[in-house]
Amino acid sequence: MEEKIIIAGFGGQGVLSLGQFIAYSAIEEGREVTWLPSYGPEMRGGTSNCSVVVSDLQVASPIISSPDFLIAMNKPSLYKFQMKVRPGGCIIVNASLIPDKVERTDVRVLYINAQDLAIEAGNSRTANIVILGVYIKQSGLFDKEKVLHVIEKKFASKPKVIPANIKAFELGYAI
């Protein structure tokens, strides 16, 4: 088993932390994982992306040529990466920011109004956690309870935001 995910969007959308939540969850599952961010000018407000590889064996290449999953949080990211997704793979589109439709027919596409769901969860900054819920459901590699545990652990220093993040995750997971 090896699953490759590319997550991309604007800096500040929680793209890197979304990838880290997947990576932490993989560790909880006892799997091997690599999380490789784009670094440099991106961290100062431009576009940002990270590659996550989850595997049963030690990950060889952390660089992904054709991902199983693309999570596109903004429009430029969708156009940058959509053609790379392997046939039969899955694209999760943040429809709150991306009005366009994916042109490919050989991949599954999920259009998620992440921003609306985040507001419904009670915190507009949880759009990335909504998407995390969507991904975890689609991937099928993860035990939901373990992911919730990771969320609680990572927000342990800010306990106030935990309920909204849990709700955001559940809303995504329910799709």
Add this chain to the structure above:
Amino acid sequence: MRELMKGNEAIAEAAVRGGCRAFFGYPITPQNEIPEYMSWRMPEVGGCFVQAESEVSAINMVYGAAASGARVMTSSSSPGISLKQEGISYICGAELPCVIVNMVRGGPGLGGIQPAQSDYFQTVKGGGHGDYKMLVYGPATVQEAVDIMYDAFDKADKYRIPVMLLGDGMLGQIMEAVEIPKMKDSASFPKKEWATDGTGVGEKRRVINSLYIEPDVLEAINHKLFDVYSELEKHEVRFEEYLTDDAQTIIVAYGTVARIAKSAVNLLRAQGIKAGLLRPITLFPFPTLAIEKLAKKKNVKDFLATELSMGQMVEDVRLSVNGKKPVRFFGRTGGNVMLPEDIVNAVLEGK
């Protein structure tokens, strides 16, 4: 317990657990997490941290601390490492143990900030003046970097040389699950009778020096240093072979690139092409004999060296193969990183 950690931070913590109690550095991307981590971690363990005014100053602080007996390190990235070369030469001349991390970025000049391996020559051929070597590691995973770093101060002390951990930008930025061994007991570290710790006087006075005005004395020192380097060649060579037994094509790669090459070997094998990987873990001493052995094998038809450079390590591969088989090169530069498929294509082009 396995923890998800960023390469730079894991390397810093492994250094602390390995006994590092002094850090001197200067900010440069992509290694900033190391000084940032050390700035709070060093005081926590009773060590010292100084952000120096330059890389030049930082390496000379390392000199002063190492000469007085401390377990000390610095870290930087390519342009900063260039500035440290003077100090590294002095450290080698004065036979001082220390650890240096280079998270390599593209060059020459200011270059870029993305991953590269174009400091290989500077690192293993002596970037500063004079005849000297360092013990150089090119780890491929965060766990391997941690394990090497954990023992790096012991190696440095044993041979009285600088140990360099040569990573590429990816190794510093990547997050992986790692297990960091427990804190080493400083009581187990060897006593440094040679160190200028201030207690010496009269007959017991110690001098740390790299100046030898008499030609015969300096020549003797040069030979003494090279005796140490041949000890390294005898005892410290490390490499990994992956599916080389029946391989026709041997890919040689180190660091993060070796992981991409490993994926390429798997893809090639899936196509029925017998490829294997030789991954140097020590870059000096280089696994010359292992490559020479492969070159002599009948089933081995050719070699492909692949690097994030215009071709540096490939020269050592060619010296090791010594004309017995063709050695080709495939590289990416500028901070671009090859995909496994790119290496597959490079192998296929040679068929």
Add this chain to the structure above:
Amino acid sequence: MSVVYKKSKMLTDTPFHYCPGCTHGVAHRIVAEVLEEIGAEGNVIGIAPVGCAVFAYNYFNCDIQQVAHGRAPAAATGAKRCNPDKIVFAYQGDGDLASIGTAEIVHAAARGENITVIFINNAIYGMTGGQMAPTTLLGQKSTTSQKGRSAIVNGNPIRVSEMLAVLDGPSYIERVSLGDVAGVIKAKKAVKKAFENQKAGKGFSMVEMLSTCPTNWGMLPLDACTFVKKEMTKVFPLGVFKDI
């Protein structure tokens, strides 16, 4: 027979290599005597520069490191931070401290590193054969300013003590002269204060000593002393620039 004078036990028996009339030897003796007087024997790390004093490691009876050109304050920082209970001093000339090592001395001073710096200013590169130094006086001849230093062509001399005194880090900075006996006595007082400051944990102390270089100045030793007193002190006035 009674002993009226003897060599400090903080000096080794190695004879100095310095030229006749050079005041490096006087400076060495002052430092050694002070180290002995403050009871620092067996508790000192010295840092030797590149320049005429490169062989200082042969002369001081303590653990000593010879370091790269200009980097003595950095090496001293490393040594002191890892051995805070030891007396650490750097001994540097004007090329070492005021030219190639300006960044290191400025920042060690700014950090208030608890070290003592002995700065020998003789307005010339001695070891390499009389080239222009950052402290060479205007009009003074050197092998790289053969018609005399010109402000337009060569720039102006640097006053290091004044420059460092404006920083918040240093605790004590004084310029003294080794040009006559009274100056030497004053210099010793200054050096003693600089080391006592370190013992007291007061931070960065530096004593700049105006020194002679009869060989490269092309002067007799006595004339060199007069040059220090008459000419150098005009550009480099003596005095305490910082004392807190």
